[in-house]
Amino acid sequence: MAAEDAAGAQQKFVDEAVAKAKEMYEKISETVRGALNxxxxxxxxxxxxxxxxxxxxxxxxxxxxxxxxxxxxxxxxxxxx
Missing domain, CATH: 1.10.287 (Helix Hairpins)
Known part of the structure; x- marks a missing residue:
């Protein structure tokens, strides 16, 4: 049970990190696109x-x-x- 909780916590951390990275990528992309145009x-x-x-x-x-x-x-x- 503890192993499942740890795996779930790791997966949640990874999912949150990926979501944050995507958000940052989109913001940076908008900024770069705006600068180029x-x-x-x-x-x-x-x-x-x-x-x-x-x-x-x-x-x-x-x-x-x-x-x-x-x-x-x-x-x-x-x-x-």
């Missing part, structure tokens, strides 16, 4: 993409600028997902 992150990635595309435009002829803009947009859209 924040306006500040968008501004930083836009600035980086603008800098890179402007630099590449200086290296390539004018005929390539439309393609550079297209690729920049695709990358920005992919980062926004």
């Amino acid at each position: 924040s306006d500040q992150t968008e501004k930083v990635t836009d600035s980086i993409l603008d800098t890179v595309s402007d630099f590449v435009k200086k290296l390539l002829p004018d005929e390539a600028h439309a393609k550079i803009d297209e690729v920049r947009k695709q990358v920005d859209d992919a980062l926004g997902q």
Whole structure:
């Protein structure tokens, strides 16, 4: 009987620990998701993409600028997902 009580107590402890870990994971996930989708992150990635595309435009002829803009947009859209 004592062994069953100890096993039950251990199982309860494990269940509570798992529930707490899941709760913490969800809170952390929400925080990370929010940070990745924040306006500040968008501004930083836009600035980086603008800098890179402007630099590449200086290296390539004018005929390539439309393609550079297209690729920049695709990358920005992919980062926004």
